[in-house]
Amino acid sequence: SPLMYYTYIMEINNKPYIGYSDNLKRRFKQHLRNNPCKLLYYEAYLSEKLARDRENNLKQYGSAWQGLKKRLGLKRAGSLFSKTRSARQENI
Numbered sequence: 001s002p003l004m005y006y007t008y009i010m011e012i013n014n015k016p017y018i019g020y021s022d023n024l025k026r027r028f029k030q031h032l033r034n035n036p037c038k039l040l041y042y043e044a045y046l047s048e049k050l051a052r053d054r055e056n057n058l059k060q061y062g063s064a065w066q067g068l069k070k071r072l073g074l075k076r077a078g079s080l081f082s083k084t085r086s087a088r089q090e091n092i
Contacts, residue, residue: 005051007058008042009068016040016074018065020055022048041072 006024010017012035021027024042031037045051057064 005045005048006042007045007051007054009040009058010037011040012037018055018058020048020051040074041068 003022005020005022006027007018007020008024008027010019010028010031012031017031017037019027024039028037028039043051043054045054058068059065
């Protein structure tokens with residue numbers, strides 16, 4: 001199977017964290033070693049560039065992040081999530 005790249009959003013210490021990885025399971029375990037965290041959402045890409053571009057888009061453009069939060073039903077109170085519900089939360 002082809003190598004996949006993932007853009008993901010985790011909740012770490014009650015704050016959103018946006019990243020990308022070619023191994024989502026390994027990356028989740030790395031985050032979990034340091035802090036309690038929860039995978040809220042991910043997108044899969046065939047190209048590393050597309051995954052990186054999406055990560056940067058979510059980090060740099062508030063409208064992209066706001067749109068995704070709205071689609072997922074995530075609301076923020078300051079820097080904290082007041083509601084965490086994901087359309088795509090999976091056990092990994």
